[in-house]
Amino acid sequence: MAEETFPFTSATLRSLRLQREWLEWEDRRRAAAQLCRSQRCPPSSLARLARPRRSCRDPAVHNALFSGNLQQVQALFQDEDAANMIVETVSNQLAWSPEQGFWILTPKAKQTVPLTIAAARGYTDCARHLIRQGAELDARVGGRAALHEACAQAHSDCVRLLLAFGAKANVLSEEGTTPLHLCTAPESLQCAKLLLEAGATVNVAARDSEMTPLHVAAARGLEGHVALYLAHGADVGLRTSQGETALNAACAGAEGPSDGRKRQAVARQLLEAGADARAAGRKRHTPLHNACANGCAALAELLLRHGACAGVSNAAGHTPMDCVLQAVQDTPDWEPEGLFGALLDYGAQPVHPEMLKLCANLPRALEVLLNAYPCVPSCDTWVEAVLPELWQEHEAFYGSALAMVNQPRRLQHLARLAVRAQLGNRCRQAADRLPLPQLLRDYLLLRVEGRIQ
Template sequence: MAEETFPFASSTLRSLRLQREWLEWEDRRRAAAQQGRNRRCPPSSRARLTRPRHSCRDPVVHSALFSGDLQQVQALFQDEDTANMIVETVSNQLAWSAEQGFWVLTPKTKQTVPLTIAAARGYTDCARHLIQQGAELDARVGGRTALHEACAQAQSDCVRLLLTFGAKANVLSEEGTTPLHLCTAPESLQCAKLLLEAGAIVNFVARDSENTPLHVVAARGLEEHVALYLAHGANVGSRTSQGETALNAACAGAEGPGSGRQHQAVARRLLEAGADARAAGRKRHTPLHNACANGCGALAELLLRHGACVDVPNAAGHTPMDCALQAVQEAPNWKPEVLFAALLDYGAQPVHPEMLKHCANFPRALEVLLNAYPCVPSCDTWVEAVLPELWQEHEAFYSSALRMVNQPRKLQHLARLAVRAQLGSHCRQAAARLPLPQLLRDYLLLRVEGRIQ
């Protein structure tokens, strides 16, 4: 048809003829190779196409696939070519225009294949039909395979279907991650179990980030996933390209006290499995730095009980206490006095008086920090930072702190500091064993009283 329509040069016609002959030879070679394989083992449903894939933007095709209309899918996809066509979708996304100086809607084309669409949406019957028509199980059009997308969307039935038909449990995406790396939702636990049963490598390292699946689920606070991976031999000491362990990831992922409980459970699992509470990344940021930066007092105490260093600085020179002081400003809706008391009980040095301004509007936290000094230091750095309405509400505390600036404290307080200094970093554990009345034990551990005496 081309020869009759366009005036091709003789060299072009010869090139086209040679290309056609090569394609025919390649088809014969592949058919012979497949025939040889069939003699040794049953035919594989993963045989690759020998011709380029066709692209499709037909709304009818899109509607059938994205709605999971099985009858339409059966009518539209009746052979290997259609089952492996490239489906293109165009969506408008906001993008910054440097020339215009504002955000504009920009069309973006995405490519995928029918099987990936069906598997990602849990359309098991549609996926089965596409596979039976010859859909390539491990096709990576658009960057991920159908198994990747099914795991990312926690579609366990589709994961089981794909694995049953022979999808590779360790197939890589273009980013160098396995399907197990994409089991990131609580609902994906069954997907992870199916992958591991099918031979997924639990310690597989992603290409660029060098994350393992354990890093991924630890960062998201998925305790059941962590327990599953540990039971299958996950390495708690594996490090990312930034030198982070799974314990680092868990503590960094606890974004605020609200999510700290889940990540605390994950951290406990990791520590019980032998994770090092002192392990620091390339920036010398330890799990304790991360827990303090996120304002997670209970998580910080868990790390301290397992040997975390309370005064070690990171690459920027910040100690965990410095990170906790910064967290007061960034996440105000929590109880920083719990974290400060834990750090001081495990041997943290009193903060520099200049840093008291960071918690001036948290009277309970300020009281804990002031009680770590033999006498109240100058208050010039923090008094001006106190909000007027807060001062009025807690006038008894703030006034008592002002009165005691550079004044001798009670002998009882000095005795408390002497005992704490003797106990050092074992103050909290030792106080629990001392035969003391509960009130005296609380006083030793810097219980908040509402005034400075």
């Protein structure tokens, strides 16, 4: 009657509907309780009646939770029903509109619970109050439990609080991940320690990706996390759904040459724990392929010292040397000569002469590659690619290379190549062990001199 008489807003109609559902539930509960008394049913029969959660879009409630105002939270959440209500938020997100042909702001509703909001923002006092009012510790409204969000935001005090009140350390999100999977920031190391002390499983795999916490930590270069997981028995041989180990993840996660040092420390830990430097994923992509594709010379050399193969091909037929050449195209403003030298020292074959054009504007890298040949090959392809201003700046090198095309190299260079061929993939190790003068050692390892002789 009221709905037909007065122009109610949608929010008011929703409140009326929820109130009606609540009253209907109370009627069913009382009827069931009376039936149980008359038939002497066990009290557990009442558990079959699932209590509906209250839903709230009240801005005052949102403001209290998201700002962490303890006094308002205490005033608003005074019983179990309030502590477990569903909090609905609406945010505008960009979405592609095929009809209009451009991106538009589209409102998207999200659901969560008060305890998850407090834990995600590190409001420990608010979280404690909600727990004492009966908030469900492992509720996954919206996909994640409060412990997931506390770990994702590295709030160790909230993690400690939740675990102390009995939150499950291995609670799964709707995506099939544990809180340990969400310890993805350096600041979350204490959260990971608390979880492991509470019985978190270190080798648990995510449902779809099959990534373990060790995979996640290695991919993000979290040296402290990797050491912690290894100390608690993390298995370095476990593979993801794509067949990749944690070592693959560490090398693939490097974001360019500057990020290689951090990944090198993680990779060293994994290798010392028994990780296989040759382990390839389903596409036969090895950790060395990943390190070379990201331009990480020190990381690649570490893998080579631990047995990685410099000449292995992946499913696409690409060798680690091919990956470096591709990286030169994608990121031309770095110095790949160290990476080329390491691969050649560990047995990689010289690049095809046609590929020299990719390094035409990197004179130091080009010199290393040219010195891997007994004779400088025809250079029509790469000479045309050199920028005029760069040729002028490095005229001594480019001029010497041009003069030596198809000309006999010095006997000293030929002797160097003969020694390198004899040593094969042990060239780098042998140079370090042989009692050679430093100048001769550098020459053997294709030291950059600034000219071709």
